[in-house]
Amino acid sequence: MANVVVELVASEPVRVIRATYSVLAFDAEGRLDPDRFENQQFALVESAVAPVIASSANESHPPVVDATARFIAQGGQWIPSPALARAINEAALGQRQYARL
Template sequence: MGFSSRTFLVAPDDTLWRLSTSKFDRMLRDPASHSLPTFARQRARMASVVVELVASEPMRVMRTTYSVLAFDAEGRLDPSRFEEQQFALVESVVAPVIASSAEENNQPVVDATARFIAQGGRWTPSPALARAIDEAALEQRPCGRL
């Protein structure tokens, strides 16, 4: 038994494109050399899926997260924006714990900046699209590769 991470970009018409982890990593580290012209000038939806493997075969989806990637006019990813959104997501998870502690000490907590930044980097698929993403992650539905 093992796990595999699968990444998909979703085109405006809901077409799914599989993006290898190594390519996504290169896009984050060196966007100038690793662009996706197909997504130029777009905010593309991304689904990151963790799949359980048994004998190297995908068995079930364990977790899916949805985020948004911003591409410039040449199709280069904006890594700083993605990082900012990911840090804000983590902060929005940790903030309620901190707020609870602050309330116990009678300290008001009102900064919601991270929540708004994080919201700009998330999306929720329709049930049909979520099913299509799961099927693609489990290799039950064909999809193109980037």
């Protein structure tokens, strides 16, 4: 899945502000597994917030890091090839034709 945030000027797309890419899991019947996706999204937030919380703690020893959230979050992300990322951005900006489902 690609989430693309596009800036609009006068209702026209002008630039891609941000793009994120996620892996969606499906069950044996072909239905989206929303629990797995939700767990990956929560883990992504946790892995982003954890360093901020750790740096604000006043401890004399280095903290022990639980990397569980980081691994769960990584399982839900992917990085497209430069050509595919360009095609996604062009489609989001209306510069490329694509099949609509």
